[in-house]
Amino acid sequence: MKDSSMQIPTFADVLAAHGRIAPYIHRTPVLTSAYLNDLTGAQLFFKCENFQKAGAFKVRGASNAVFGLDEAAAAKGVCTHSSGNHALSLSYAAGRRGIPCNVVMPRTAPQAKKDAVRGYGGIITECDPSTTSREAVFTGVQAATGGDFVHPYNDPRVIAGQGTCSRELIEQTDGLDMVVAPIGGGGMISGTCLTLSNIAPEVQIIAAEPAQADDAYRSFKAGHIIADDAPDTIADGLKVPLKDLTWHFVSNHVTDILTASEAEIISAMKLTWQRMKIVIEASCAVPLATIIKNKDRFAGKRVGVIITGGNVDLDTLPWTL
Known part of the structure; x- marks a missing residue:
């Protein structure tokens, strides 16, 4: 990573x-x-x-990351882990650029946020509601997709x-x-x-x-x-x-x-x-x-x-x- x-x-x-x-x-x-x-x-x-x-607000950072990618990196898409707003914001930005977006979300995340992610074309993999779980599950998702990791904040x-x-x-x-x-x-x-x-x-x-x-x-x-x-x-x-x-x-x-x-x-x-x-x-x-x-x-x-x-x-x- x-x-x-x-x-x-x-x-x-x-x-x-x-x-x-x-x-x-x-x-x-x-x-x-x-x-x-x-x-x-x-x-x-x-x-x-x-x-x-x-x-x-997270659509600001997500859009900056997505539209700052070169063409080769963008072709592989983006991926992240998020409790909701970063996931749906990255899905929005990826959709605007026409590239894949895979997100790991806690199973306890609000349904409205899950629906929004899917509505923007994001692909969700659920995890347990802990930092340890989301990072472990994400490692597998990124290895499988090869997408550029856009961390929710770091x-x-x-x-x-x-x-x-x-x-x-x-x-x-x-x-x-x-x-x-x-x-x-x-x-x-x-x-x-x-x-x-x-x-x-x-x-x-x-x-x-x-x-x-x-x-x-x-x-x-x-x-x-x-x-x-x-x-x-x-x-x-x-x-x-x-x-x-x-x-x-x-x-x-x-x-x-x-x-x-x-x-x-x-x-x-x-x-x-x-x-x-x-x-x-x-x-x-x-x-x-x-x-x-x-x-x-x-x-x-x-x-x-x-x-x-x-x-x-x-x-x-x-x-x-």
Whole structure:
């Protein structure tokens, strides 16, 4: 398995990615809510990647990887392992280029995400819901297909693509004090670090994580990666651990990592649906949950909040279970 993980991307890579993927992504809107501003005491600017192609920010990094392949590599297709949004985003991008896409997904992944992968032409192999299982099953799938491995987050091409999101956010807002984004494996937060450290170094970067999957928080406090194999949280997109490349960005550029309980995450998700009239995933509600929980930290600040996706199984909404 080719490992390009420690080829640390640069801001030039972000700019190149933005040009490469422009025909295949949306420049997503930034929304505000007077109600949520009043509730938190902050001015919140929501970068709505739930309106992105394939319903998630991950289409940025996936498209950068797919459309950056030379013809010989592209002919063999791409492959990955993912709990959902990267799988469907890579399937989307591969479909646009007309190449095969094989993905390994946990059998417990939301049905809506599995359906989307298949809808975009992706081929799914299921695994048990643990990092160990997904990586073991993936090794067999890649050996059988020969596809280019596009890691969900520990890949310089993916991180450069994710960095285009915060570039747009800075262009769409008139100065921010902080940006808050969810953290699982760290692809989005790494792209945010890469971009903001270059074009807005004064902006604090806060990562938000479920308390029941807080390995990034514990890693941040310990000063080295601590990886949980199979954490249990409603935020299904945030169950994976940091890797070497994302740890580089987290350890060097993140100001702090804040956590929220399952009840706080569900409450923030429901509040966003009610007040902003938009569909967001539980994983995307973690930033708002941490802002509400830590109002004193954010009061009086201009805060960018990255809503990372909107691929929800409408038959299993958390407040109806």
